[in-house]
Amino acid sequence: MTAEPLERALDRHEHLMEPARFPGSGRLVLRTARESDLPELCRLDEEVFQEVAYPAFLLRQLYDMYAEHLLVLDEGEGHLRGYVLAATTGLSRDSWILGLCVTRDRRRHGLGRELMREILTRLRRDGVEQVRLTVEPANRAAILLYRSLGFRPEQPDDGLRRDYFGPGLDRQILRLELPRDH
Ligand SMILES: CC(C)(COP(=O)(O)OP(=O)(O)OC[C@H]1O[C@@H](n2cnc3c(N)ncnc32)[C@H](O)[C@@H]1OP(=O)(O)O)[C@@H](O)C(=O)NCCC(=O)NCCS
Numbered sequence: 086m087t088a089e090p091l092e093r094a095l096d097r098h099e100h101l102m103e104p105a106r107f108p109g110s111g112r113l114v115l116r117t118a119r120e121s122d123l124p125e126l127c128r129l130d131e132e133v134f135q136e137v138a139y140p141a142f143l144l145r146q147l148y149d150m151y152a153e154h155l156l157v158l159d160e161g162e163g164h165l166r167g168y169v170l171a172a173t174t175g176l177s178r179d180s181w182i183l184g185l186c187v188t189r190d191r192r193r194h195g196l197g198r199e200l201m202r203e204i205l206t207r208l209r210r211d212g213v214e215q216v217r218l219t220v221e222p223a224n225r226a227a228i229l230l231y232r233s234l235g236f237r238p239e240q241p242d243d244g245l246r247r248d249y250f251g252p253g254l255d256r257q258i259l260r261l262e263l264p265r266d267h
Pocket of ligand 1 (some may be wrong): 133185186187188191192193194195196197198199219220221224225226227229230231233
């Protein structure tokens with residue numbers, strides 16, 4: 086949990102032009118990623134995901150396509166402590182969460198939840214109706230977080246997809262329906 090409530094300085098219609106600050110987490114702001122973040126984003130992705138980190142060229146292209154749905158936790162001076170990335174198909178309005186992480190030293194302070202809440206708010210505002218993601222079946226922390234946000238296994242087989250990322254790399258697919266604004 087955050088030590089203090091998140092200061093809601095952000096204006097959702099301004100795409101986080103005024104970044105959200107996290108008073109309980111030092112000088113940390115949640116904001117949209119910039120092109121100049123890419124080297125640090127790569128470093129962060131490698132720090133957390135190691136051998137399954139995105140190659141730099143792919144992150145670059147994901148940024149080119151999905152920058153408005155790439156949010157970072159900025160500690161200042163270009164140091165990033167987490168990110169979330171969602172990719173949306175233009176035709177069906179379905180979106181996939183392609184990345185979520187918080188650095189080890191910043192975990193269990195509600196930051197992963199805030200990254201997810203903010204991206205879901207934006208996706209819903211932008212007309213997305215369904216969000217999916219894959220998670221390693223043993224990743225209890227992530228699964229508990231996603232389930233607490235309303236994600237549920239996509240049937241059949243309780244969402245389990247064997248060899249999804251190659252031999253032995255099983256994943257569970259979780260899905261969340263976003264209610265439409267009326
Ligand atoms: C998953 C991850 C992003 C969570 O970030 P976080 O900032 O630590 O999460 P939060 O503090 O917002 O926790 C939100 C909820 O997640 C669950 N959770 C998070 N970490 C947990 C842990 N270690 N054990 C059990 N539940 C955990 C809890 O339900 C928690 O709610 P609670 O604090 O009310 O109990 C972070 O652990 C991480 O970066 N892991 C490595 C990368 C990864 O696995 N990404 C997801 C790939 S699908």
